[in-house]
Amino acid sequence: MASRTLALALAAVFAGSSALAQEALKAAYRADGLPLDPRADVWQEVPSMTVTLEGQTVTEPMVMEASITEVQVQALTDGRDIAFRLVWQDTTEDRFQVVGRFSDAVAVMVPYRPSDEVPITMGAPGDRVLILHWAAFRQENLDNGYADVTKLHPNAVYDWYPHAKKPYRYPEDWRNQYALAYIGGEKLFRKNTLNTPVREVVAEGFGTSTWKDVQRAEGKGVYADGSWQVVIRRRFVEENTSNPDWGPGKRTFFTVAVWDGSAGDRGGRKTLGYAWIPLEVEAAP
């Protein structure tokens, strides 16, 4: 199949394309905190940049026709954290990841090495990227309770679950070690019950993305009037884990990907900005 050669060719193209003069996104300094709520007034004063998205057509499975074509990005910093606000239009609100249905999501990707030579195809072996991935289905869990069977199918009848008591308070009951085993063990439990809608992932190329051991990024997504507004916030330097080389007064790069659940987007089926965008982080005055 031609896709691998194509991938190499495209990677070369994209590495070159970022050399074009590209306007930088400025993360302005703000002393009194970075609001997690995307509707907070503060965000109205922050300049925003439009990032154009295209379907992922480098590796299979691809998106041949992008359903989301642009996203507005803003950024703020307080010297310790950085917060991105991402706003895009999506006529369908997809808050569940169930059988054959997928969740809306957005991610910001930052290279560990502050260079636009890092392959935009999620890095490369030895050339790591950080991905901060917000998903509507995780937001749904936090806002309205875990999307368990009884929530997904209120009229479902089932006689007995081993090692779980009535009423079955999942996910809490997963702490029971027997019940834990029934959903695939400790790590799955942890993945499903994060107290944040944002997961932190590192990757060194397509297909290699892996959850970080430390998951501290925060976020909040709100759907209103046909648009998602999402804030993703993370410390520049998290303790006891690896971090990109970024921070106040530094310049690095980022790009964005968006998933439209109704269009069947998930995993590699996404739309993304195919060029690194410079990110300038303002230092405290």
Add this chain to the structure above:
Amino acid sequence: MPTVYNWQIRRELDYPYEHERPKKQFAMVMDLNKCIACQTCTIACKTTWTPGRGQEYMLWNNVETKPYGFYPLGWDVKLLDLLGDSQKWVDATYEGPTLFDVAPEGDTLGKWMPDEYDWAFPNVGEDEVSEPVDVGTVMETLPHLAWMFYLPRICNHCTYPACVAACPRKAIYKRPEDGIVLIDPERCEGYQECVAACPYKKSIFNAVARISQKCIGCFPKVEAGYQPQCVTTCIGRIRLQGFISPPDQVRPDNPIDFLVHVKKVALPLYPQTGLEPNVYYIPPIHVPRSFLRQMFGPGVDHALRTYERMRRGEEPELQGLLHLFGSTERISHSFRVVDGEVIGFDEHGREIVRVPLVEPYQERPHEDPALEVVRQDIP
């Protein structure tokens, strides 16, 4: 893409990964003439592996009534649709498209995603829709005038799995030691590419755990030398699990090799997918050939001739081997039929079971003069 060879369709195909055959390949043979749809296998599997939340409608082993039963709805019809009109065999070579040949632009292979409700009606009303017969009809010839049969299904632990090919996270792997295909629950992100890709629909999404899950070939049992739960609980004794060799390394005393390669009486299900599925079926003798050929390929005629020869007593070794089905929980790596017995041996050639081909029995006369009674048909 690397090129691999699929012996079931006698041709090469492009597969996304380099392939080295596993040291051993998990395989199962099921004799469809004997399944009674008691669902003991289904329940054995369910209580062992899938009694949890989000698994309410998840059956790693299911038994459906053909031609009108499906789990999930229409899986085989959709598969045939996907492969299109040119599924052509020339002798034993498949010249039509495999799933890899019908990949749409931007994807690795032809897929379809079942709807949530497609999984929701296992075994509901499947028998009732079969053709009724007139009162007084006698069916003495094969194939039968009206027919149906039961099709038990598990994951085929394919040699070239569609699920492995489709997973963008490389979360699915085929074990080199026994060819069992597993999903790594920690790497799986629930993208369900495998669910859409597996033509047999044996990778199933768990909406509570948010990962896809599938038959694990009872690997803890297999590692210890025991056959899976669905095999050892089978009431109809229709199943035998073992390991299959590639055609150039056939060992005629390996039960699976004997059935599949030597006697060619057990056939893969929809081999035209190109995946080299490793569950092999002895086709039911009462079903029209055209339907069976569509399901099991052109080997059907030979398989049925051989099976009928066996029924006439002309295939003593085959007949003997069928007695090994359901006679031991252990995996038989080799077998021998001698002096009215079939003997199964383990990996090291040690005898694990010995089964008489004819159970010892006593014949008593119809009339008992002492008691002045006539015996009815009682043991």
